[in-house]
Amino acid sequence: MKEQQLDNRQPHPYSIIGTSRPKVDAYPKVTGRALYADDISLPRMLYGALLRSPHPHANILAIDTRRALDLPGVVAILTGSDLPHKFGILPSSQDEYALARDKVRYVGDPVAAVAALDPETLEQALKLIEVEYEVLPALMSIDEALDQPDVKINEEARIGNIHKAVAYEFGDVEAGFAEADYMREDWFYYEGNTHAPIEEHACVANWEPNPSDPIGGKLTLWSSTQTPHYVHRELSKVLSLPQSHVRVIVPNVGGGFGGKSDPFSHEICAAELSRRTGRPVKITCTREEVFLLHRGRHPVKMWIKTGVKQDGTLTAMHFRSFLDGGAYGSYGIATTYYTGVLQTVTYKLPSYKFEGMRVFTNKPPCGPKRGHGTTQPRYALEVHLDKLAYDLNIDPLALRKHNLIQPYTRTINGLRVTSCALDKCLDVVTERSHWYGMRQSTPNQPSVVGPLRRGLGIAAASYICGAGKPIYWNDMPHSAVQIRLDRGGGVTIYCGSTDIGQGSTSILAYIVAEELGITPEHIHVETADTALTPVDLGSYSSRVTFMAGNAAISAARKLKEQLFEVAATRLAVPAERLLAAENALYDEDDPGRSLPFVLAVQLAETKFGALVAAGTYAPPEGIHGDYKGAGVGPSPAYSYSACAAQVAVDIETGELTVEKLWLAHDVGQAINPLLVAGQVEGGAYMGHGEAVMEQQTFRKGRHKLPSLLDYKLPTTLDTPEIETILIEEADPEGPFGAKEAGQGPLNPVIPAIANAVYDAVGVRIDETPITPDKILQALKAISGKRVQARTVQPITIPNPWPTRLIQWQPDEQAKVIEPASRYGYKSNQRATLMKGGDA
Structure with a gap:
């Protein structure tokens, strides 16, 4: 049966949507009047x-x-x-x-x-x-937590110090590897880092x-x-x-970023x-x-094995992630799933196996940071794909474009994809960066006289526009908005969403202004007060614009219907011919025949009484598979990003300078291009910091750098030039076609920088951050050719998933495959494990 889709794209030009304008709360914030x-x-x-x-x-x-x-x-x-x-x-x-x-x-x-x-x-x-x-005894790493299961950190651990273990297989992975002409496997490590909000x-x-x-x-x-x-x-x-x-x-x-x-x-x-x-x-x-x-980025060790045809077609992938969760759970169970489930949303995978594990350690609890759970695996996967491309002598860009997910399809793990303009994102960043002209054609050849070597790298990424399921599963709306019109022409929006600097309060004002045909200056927005505003689940997972925005449209259209009814009577024109713009309602065929907005409100209140309307939004059903664990990863839409990074590496000191980033983002429809560009550039800034300097380090159980003086963040002097390109291809279900912009643009930045370092000096640094000492160490290890100069040590336990493996095919009922005993536990102990693919 064909899926029903909500289409919020409009056939006529917009008055407010798509125009660059200041935030509605900009003045009190820049003048210090805003209260924190x-x-x-x-x-x-x-x-x-x-x-x-x-x-x-x-x-x-x-x-x-x-x-x-x-x-x-x-x-x-x-x-x-x-x-x-x-x-x-x-x-x-x-x-x-x-x-x-x-x-x-x-x-x-x-x-x-x-x-x-x-x-x-x-x-x-x-x-x-x-x-x-x-x-x-304090256990301060993934390896220590797994090696010493008798030192129990958190009583919530199911086995030893394992907080969560999941295992899934989609399609026939073994058959996919057998079909491959070439296979490669790699280990990667992503160091943990924190949010560092100003407030x-x-x-x-x-x-x-x-x-x-x-x-x-x-x-x-x-x-x-x-x-x-x-x-x-x-x-x-x-x-x-x-x-x-x-x-x-x-x-x-004053900033949150998930923290x-x-x-x-x-x-x-x-x-x-x-x-x-x-x-x-x-x-x-x-x-x-x-x-x-904390509640910041999990340190994650990752292993990837991928099979590929000689022409670059992916045939199978097996991905494992080991997460250092710190002392408590936070969002960690969801994070564990996120490290695996979204690999399929960017590239077509005919078969995919994912095994993820989160362990407790004696460090501050990890949780969601911008790009929650997807930043670490995206770094690993995009560097891994680069290695595959070089192994096969295929251009890294060509390999990615050959395997891109197609719009309006379903992934192998059952996720529904709507709009996708990733091909356009890749095309524009490669064109702007002069991809084919700037990259090093010969290893280790200087692009300028002296010790500097320049290189160019590329990466792609995707992210969700809000989670498909709430934290506490129920059938209630994820977002609700109430709008009240007063007889003086004022409009008040009530919504439980939180503006953490991304501009969601302004977005609600712009959306309602567009629907009612007024300017945002007539609107007051009341947010995030549980006694006054209807429930919104929160500012996380890039959900507010998409979900609260759709709820606002729903409420505004109910009021507009009442306004059009009285305006049609007063103007003696059919209601279907009316449009609203510039603080008036007017006849589309005869724009001179119009009614001021404030008069329409007064006429509507005379007829209908108090003008108050509510709108709600919940993601559609059927956007995910039917297996246990399928509730993490589905989204009503996915955004896509591509980044090209130009770096300079000093081969004498190891110093890495990121000179420029070209970042293209598939935003659907930009509600306010100025704010979207700010979000994209903020993601680029944060990704740059994580790639080259940010890290949570500990000594003798204590945080080594708990201050902004010691914890290294990029300053304005460190930040590279960022060229932001917005790709607008409206999504049929987003508000006015919009998709998220707050988190997705961060994800391709880190691997693009890592790949550029390899293009510059011929060494791979398979862990973050990429620091001068690591580059120097890797350079000393090479002997005239590009080799794997620095590797991440693998997890040594033989088979660490004490769980059942789910094998699921789209449109088929999930079947449970009984495994052999895992991690030293006898088969008669399986009854203590949860059914359905996780433990």
Whole structure:
């Protein structure tokens, strides 16, 4: 049966959509008038902070808070026994306490919370709390966590320190490898890194007592979060409050990039301290604490084996990922799936096998960072494909174009692809970068006199436009928008979405302005207040423009229908001939016959009463396969990006300079090209940093670089020239044809730089970041020819997936293949494992 598709593309020119204009909240932000969480100050407010563990792994034997409580100015102290309920962002990973109860699992794990009259007293009180620890062995890497399963880090681990293990096969992989003329396998390692938003995490909690309320009062929390809906949910759970008694408000947010997507201990502790003291409590994290909160990019080891025909046609791929998850679950189960399921969305794979594993370690918990779960495997796959192309003596660009996924198709693992302009993205970046003229035709030949060698690399990528399933699976909308028109011509939009700097508030204004035919200046947008705005699941997975945008269109069209009805009567023209633009409704055949928008609103209110409408959005059904685990990876649409990178490498010092990036992004339809270009360039900047300098490193269990002075980020002086190209090919299901732009453009940047380094000096650095010492080491290892100069050590355990393997064919019922015993477990123990491909 043919799938039904929502088509939001418009046949007539736009007034607002596609025009470059400032954000609707630009002025207060650039002038300092905008309020952020730490700017909020309430009468009688207390200051709060968390005492954090100095040990990466230890049992808590005793906590003595008496000296701190005796300090004048200390009002309240909490320990783990005061908050006994676990929490977590995923229903399957409820493994954190707001304050550690019996054990700490990383340096920074919170063990006590203090509220005091002033910051100085607060600092003294934290020093007076005495904690007795029994130090335990710390496991600080994937290999250590797998090699020492008896050192149990997190009780949520199914086996040893394995948090999650999944195994899937789509098509007949063995037959695909047998069909291949050539096969190659490689190991890669992607180092973890963090978000480093300008604004530290902060919140203010206020308990409002009410003796007549059986609950005793209501809680309001202002927090710098990307997910107010889920923070609202977890506060209700941990504090044993009805959700109707909890309100979460998100003020302006100074950057998130995924790092503010979890509910956090400081939010829960501030709320409980406020309830106990009857006074507002503010907790603002220090910069070091932000590094320890983390939830950033997982370190991942990856192994890829690919079969290919002599002409470059891919026949089969086997991909394995090993994730260092840190101490707690966060989004890690979803991340594990994401490292594998989206390989099929970029290139056609007739058969594909994926095995993924996440392990617990004694490091800060990893979670979602821009490009969640897809950045690491994209780096590995794009470098791997480059190696295949050189092995076969095929141009790397030609190999990619030969295998591109086609629009309006389904992948081997059942994901539905709508629009795809990746071919155009590749064409434009290769044309702009002069791909065939600039690349080194002869290994190690200088492009300029002296030690510099220049090279050009290319890579492609894809990303989702919002997850196809919510975190808690249900049939309710993923986004909702309410719009109210007032008789003075004002328009108010209510939406639960969070603007973390990407401009989603502005996007809602532009979309409604276009639908109603008014200018954005007439619109007020009220967002992210759980007491005022309808539910939106949050600002993550590049979902807001697509999902909240579609909900806004739905609500606006209901109101427009009422306006057109009264305008048709007043103008004596058929409603189907009416259009709305420039603050008026007019006859398409006779534009001089028009009605001012404000008069149309007054006539409509006279006829229909208060003008309020709601619109909702949920992804369509049937966009994924029917096997267990198919809920991670599907999206109503996928965006596509291509990057060409020009680098210069000094063969005497190893110094790597990224000189220019050409980045083309398939955005569908740019709602505001200025904002889209900003998002693309922001992704390029972040990808450049991850490629050449960013890394979370640890020494003796402690974060080695927990400050912006030591953790290296590119400055404006380091950032290369970026040429941004927007490819507009409207998607039939996006709002006005739009797709995401916030995360996908990051993904091709890292492998493009890595491939350019090889083009420049003939060595592969199969791990990130690509630093001068690694380049020098690799250069010393080569002897006059291009060789694999630096390799990543493989995972040595023989077969680490304690799971059942799902083999699934599209349009066929999934069948479970019983494996032999894995990882030393006997077959009679399989009953303890989850059915359906994961453990």
